[in-house]
Amino acid sequence: MNILYDERVDGALPRPDKAKLLAQLSDAMPSLEILHTLEDLRPYECDGLSAYRVVPLLVVLPDQIDQVQTILKLCHSNNVPVVARGAGTGLSGGALPLEQGVLLVMARFNRIIEVNADSRYARVQPGVRNLAISQAAAPHGLYYAPDPSSQIACSIGGNVAENAGGVHCLKYGLTVHNLLRVDILTADGEFMTLGSDALDCPGFDLLALFTGSEGMLGVVTEVTVKLLPKPQVARVMLASFDSVEMAGRAVGDIISAGIIPGGLEMMDNLSIRATEDFIHAGYPIDAAAMLLCELDGVEADVHEDCERVEQVLKLAGATSVRLARDEAERARFWAGRKNAFPAVGRISPDYYCMDGTIPRRELPKVLKGIDELSNEFGLRVANVFHAGDGNMHPLILFDANQPGELNRAEALGAKILELCVDVGGSITGEHGVGREKINQMCAQFNSDEITLFHAIKKAFDPNGLLNPGKNIPTLNRCAEFGSMHIHRGNLPFPELERF
Amino acid sequence: MRQDHDDSTSMMEQVSYALNKRVPLRIQGGNTKANIGRKVVGEILNTRSHRGIISYDPTELVLTARAGTPLTEIEAVLEAENQMLPFEPPHLGQSATLGGMVASGFSGPRRPWAGSVRDYVLGTRIITGHGKLLRFGGEVMKNVAGYDLSRLMAGSFGCLGLLTEISLKVLPKPRQCASVKLELDTHQALAKLAAWGQQPIPISAASHDGKFLHLRLEGGEGSVKSACDRLGGEALDGSYWSKLRERQLPFFDTSEPLWRISVPNNSAVLNLPGKQLLDWGGAQRWLLTDEPAEVVRLAVTALGGHATRFGTHESPFQPLPEPLLRYHQRLKLQLDPQRIFNPGRMYAEV
Numbered sequence: 088m089n090i091l092y093d094e095r096v097d098g099a100l101p102r103p104d105k106a107k108l109l110a111q112l113s114d115a116m117p118s119l120e121i122l123h124t125l126e127d128l129r130p131y132e133c134d135g136l137s138a139y140r141v142v143p144l145l146v147v148l149p150d151q152i153d154q155v156q157t158i159l160k161l162c163h164s165n166n167v168p169v170v171a172r173g174a175g176t177g178l179s180g181g182a183l184p185l186e187q188g189v190l191l192v193m194a195r196f197n198r199i200i201e202v203n204a205d206s207r208y209a210r211v212q213p214g215v216r217n218l219a220i221s222q223a224a225a226p227h228g229l230y231y232a233p234d235p236s237s238q239i240a241c242s243i244g245g246n247v248a249e250n251a252g253g254v255h256c257l258k259y260g261l262t263v264h265n266l267l268r269v270d271i272l273t274a275d276g277e278f279m280t281l282g283s284d285a286l287d288c289p290g291f292d293l294l295a296l297f298t299g300s301e302g303m304l305g306v307v308t309e310v311t312v313k314l315l316p317k318p319q320v321a322r323v324m325l326a327s328f329d330s331v332e333m334a335g336r337a338v339g340d341i342i343s344a345g346i347i348p349g350g351l352e353m354m355d356n357l358s359i360r361a362t363e364d365f366i367h368a369g370y371p372i373d374a375a376a377m378l379l380c381e382l383d384g385v386e387a388d389v390h391e392d393c394e395r396v397e398q399v400l401k402l403a404g405a406t407s408v409r410l411a412r413d414e415a416e417r418a419r420f421w422a423g424r425k426n427a428f429p430a431v432g433r434i435s436p437d438y439y440c441m442d443g444t445i446p447r448r449e450l451p452k453v454l455k456g457i458d459e460l461s462n463e464f465g466l467r468v469a470n471v472f473h474a475g476d477g478n479m480h481p482l483i484l485f486d487a488n489q490p491g492e493l494n495r496a497e498a499l500g501a502k503i504l505e506l507c508v509d510v511g512g513s514i515t516g517e518h519g520v521g522r523e524k525i526n527q528m529c530a531q532f533n534s535d536e537i538t539l540f541h542a543i544k545k546a547f548d549p550n551g552l553l554n555p556g557k558n559i560p561t562l563n564r565c566a567e568f569g570s571m572h573i574h575r576g577n578l579p580f581p582e583l584e585r586f
Numbered sequence: 587m588r589q590d591h592d593d594s595t596s597m598m599e600q601v602s603y604a605l606n607k608r609v610p611l612r613i614q615g616g617n618t619k620a621n622i623g624r625k626v627v628g629e630i631l632n633t634r635s636h637r638g639i640i641s642y643d644p645t646e647l648v649l650t651a652r653a654g655t656p657l658t659e660i661e662a663v664l665e666a667e668n669q670m671l672p673f674e675p676p677h678l679g680q681s682a683t684l685g686g687m688v689a690s691g692f693s694g695p696r697r698p699w700a701g702s703v704r705d706y707v708l709g710t711r712i713i714t715g716h717g718k719l720l721r722f723g724g725e726v727m728k729n730v731a732g733y734d735l736s737r738l739m740a741g742s743f744g745c746l747g748l749l750t751e752i753s754l755k756v757l758p759k760p761r762q763c764a765s766v767k768l769e770l771d772t773h774q775a776l777a778k779l780a781a782w783g784q785q786p787i788p789i790s791a792a793s794h795d796g797k798f799l800h801l802r803l804e805g806g807e808g809s810v811k812s813a814c815d816r817l818g819g820e821a822l823d824g825s826y827w828s829k830l831r832e833r834q835l836p837f838f839d840t841s842e843p844l845w846r847i848s849v850p851n852n853s854a855v856l857n858l859p860g861k862q863l864l865d866w867g868g869a870q871r872w873l874l875t876d877e878p879a880e881v882v883r884l885a886v887t888a889l890g891g892h893a894t895r896f897g898t899h900e901s902p903f904q905p906l907p908e909p910l911l912r913y914h915q916r917l918k919l920q921l922d923p924q925r926i927f928n929p930g931r932m933y934a935e936v
Contacts, residue, residue, distance in 0.1 A: 391808060
């Protein structure tokens, strides 16, 4: 598989002495849990992108922040690569271990340090689960807005590293919009505070730079998030359409009417059917596309907005518009969307989830392109779409037990991402580059831009020890694989070995 | 009246020249933010002839324009579509440009509720300290490919590169807007704001002048009306907010040194001599005082905030502690190795 670390194109890695490192770590921190046998290491060989697996050199499970500092200092002085990992739910292989690297598991730092209702922030350790923050804030009528679909399990440290999104981003923003302060340890084990308890801080906006940097610039040790008052009410509408184009135009019409929905999701027929079979959410199985539009806020406004949106949807050609009658029906409408991935998992042995973003106006063109690619590669694609913010999640259906199908799925995925770049979009909206999209970075950025990314990395981690091989490809890698992506339509036969 | 013009070629030439001759550049747009930051000695690189809106699609909520585009032009185009820059950038002069808005990173009264300039930056084109014109980010709401260079540029005062083009997220204007003023002392006002902040009241600006709490409410007809009914007080002319944003209230009409204090929103009243004006629901405070910088900063740091001094001053921005300063220097060295872009504008060492 070309995606695993390949020293020929990704650069030489140090060769740490495992026994020596193990002895040094346990001498320095007798109470630190260190995993070093193959059977103990195996469970950590992948994150949420389970197609790619590497057994790490060692796994360390610190439960005190000063241990993290000691680990980083020791690894730095011994020139050992370190891959930080939170809950391991990431979908781009950002926490994929290295054979010659330490996997630093931050999951045990699961303490909520402070919920300050008057100042509307929560200060938490990096291993705290996303949803746990909102649960802790709930007694004050507050919550933490970003809600990636893995929010039950994913950790806030990982959310910072990936700049995680969710279904409410258009109105409430991404992780970067909802942070006040992040405390980190640098590559050489120094504490540093980015941002502040105030709304800004002196100097460059390193907090913005750090958010979404995928563990390449430092290790998160503490996070201060903004809390928002919970919307008084939330109503959700389900609209059916005879074509995806009409559904796409309806999204633009809602926004043109001056309304920013809390959530605005689109699903195509394949996703609707798979989901309805699984969840029985009451979805229109004959519709070519459906929209879920959630309006939230103060009751009087939501009521007004519902009326407006209903009119807009009807004018846009919706064949039916249903307002969830009560909280139970609203939950059911959402349950369908939130289970769309596992639902698709039921109709195919495997699926591969993409994460491209596009300007919304390009939706019909991109969906048509995906359809053509789907035929060309002989694999079905189900489309689930954060329609409000242009974030597509095409799910490529395949069977890993069929020789060549995984490779074909990967190649199809790569083409879809290039299509997104071609229309002015991005290869990743919220899942991150990680290892998965490392080659597609060469399609989105030219060599000078990639060189500047490496310069940023150098400012923080001159020895390149934090998460090597992720997020930013080497120019060698782009030379090897990048050209393949530029010649659209001339992709070498996907079964061919790709170095 | 629009004079769209792509001047990037001559800007590239000037940067190449500066790199070759090792001449520092003083980047200047409308020159409306000149009274903030340290003096830069260098040749002026003027961005004002690189102007014009390149694309604006109201249904996409995205606008892209050249750095020298006047802010007034951008706001007029948005206004025509009933949209806005939600962070209400202070112009501080007729000639304010988009590039200066992003480089200075200043946001107006709506900032605590709607976000800051950097929150709305989606993408940029930058001439780097290596003399290359590069593109980062883009015109989509969600984009996590590579490091977020675009947001890093916001508030960096031109020290990390020359902005040539910026894409911003914009938003529809609220349907309804009302302003009220309530007689409360500062302590009462801060306590009220802390309590209201935990409730779904559509406050979009809050300022206290020592005697009155000024509030703006924005949302739908229903929520604004019910909030007005609930809060009481007397009606306030909405021009208060633009005067506050532009520092045109009588408070600012003085020769005393002006400080911008950024603190956690419910911090107590600053225990410093001089006059204070609360903005951003308490998170931004304007202070007029003759106290020395060390005294002001000591008091503000104790609250977890920082203080910026307007006007001529050796240290206008709060000094950075180690290791932050070192990482600022390293970033500057990587992105602008010859220190040609606004050297020393923020800090002598950067």
